[in-house]
Amino acid sequence: MNSRTVNGQKWHGHATAKAVALTGCAALVLGVTGAATAHAGSRDPGREVLAAGDGWASEGTGTTGGSAADAEHVYTVTTWAEFKQALADGGSAPKIIKVVGKIDAVSEGCDAFAADGYDFQQYLADYDPAVWGHDTPVSGEQEELRAASAAEQDKAIKADIPANTTIVGVGRDAAILGGSLQIKGVDNVIVRNLTIEAPVDCFPQWDPTDDNKTGAWNSEYDGVVVYGSTHVWIDHNTLTDGRHPDSSLPAYFGKVYQQHDGLVDVVRGGDLVTVSWNSFKDHDKTMLIGNSDGAGATDTGKLRVTLHHNRFEGIVERAPRVRFGQVDSYNNHFVVTKGQKFGYVFGIGAGSRLHATHNAFSLAKGVSTGKVLKKWNEAPLTAENNYVNGRLTDLIAVHNAEVPAETLQSGAGWTPALRTEVDHPRAVPGIVDHRAGAGRLR
Helix, strand or coil, X not given: CEEEEECCXXXXXXXXXXXXXXXXXXXXXXXXXXXXXXXXXXXXXXXXXXXXXXXXXXXXXXCCCCCCCCHHHEEEECCHHHHHHHHHCCCCCCEEEEECCEEECCCCCHHHHXXXXXXXXXXXXXXXXXXXXXXXXXXXXXXXXXXXXXHHHHHHHEEECCCCEEEEECCCCCEXXXXXXXXXXXXXXXXXXXXXXXXXXXXXXEECCHHHHCCEEECCCCCEEEECCEEEEEECCEEECXXXXXXXXXXXXXXXXXXXXXXXXXXXXXXXXEXXXXXXXXXXXXXXXXXXXXXXXXXXXXXXXXXXXXXXXXXXXXXXXXXXXXXXXXXXXXXXXXXXXXXXXXXXXXXXXXXXXXXXXXXXXXXXXXXXXXXXXXXXXXXXXXXXXXXXXXXXXXXXXXXXXXXXXXCCCCCCCCCCEEECCCCHHHHHXXXXXXXXXX
């Protein structure tokens, strides 16, 4: 393997398919070796910080999380209650929280949150479109009880992450099930080496006026929310619907009873975020960067996010959908499997400046390359040196040819400087598939 430097970034070239395969194998060996080293006690992932130049989260003061924590502020937790208590202890003093095993935020089930008198079957009867219609939002006793039940779940499953915190899973099987990590209005947070199973909304609301007055079920709760926060590093996690895939959800009033929202959302002026080496699996609305077309006053100049060396498989849309932010997406592997529901990968939204280069796409037969990009608003993007099924592909040109009514403009107007190593897109599947996700820290 040879290397060269392009725009100040180290570029790794691979001459043959055999070299790519060997690279993947080498990556696997490195991952196993790294795990063994960690178990031997020669490193503490809780003390590790984001490397200089590694994405937007390294800008300025960088991201160190709780690496400077003293012994009194290092916690090992095995339950959701212990986890929330550790978060609350010590305020914003640097802290490290080590998660051992699987901790469940909804271990008692949805019924534990239900308000007295709430009856889902009565809810369905009261708000059946044949009875209620589609002209006005639902109201009345059962809607009030649904909202009260939802408020109880909200208090229980949301965990507020303070500034200067590192949350790290121990070993290969650490997981947070059904909880929502709220990184809200703080600075300097690291989340690593966890399987995060998307929260299930126990009490979705029926909105008869939604979806052009055909109605829709609307749910709350993201796996991880970066809300008005800065310097956040999300690394080597597996984020998925897990035990509760959308395919298992029932339908009422002819619409899927949607109980999931996003996996990782960056909203309301969130800024300087690096999302690296994660596995995003089997989810619909995966990642939203900027939540409103009308938030330009809050979000312009912010929402700067780097996505690199992540694997997306079984994802329907929003990988990510971008508004306003300067988002750098490189060396990610996007896999669309045969028969899965698929909308798009990159959503081009209001005021966005997406820079998507050196990515790999593995699309099943019959999946249109033109659907990789989706235009929501007029905004230029850069999409260069991307490979689809092993072939160099101009994503913008293909999209414009296949969807001429939604022509996209080339040229985001900026060039990312905060990159470390950039791998050749042909090598990305072999590298990322073996090293991304929880349990694979090197």
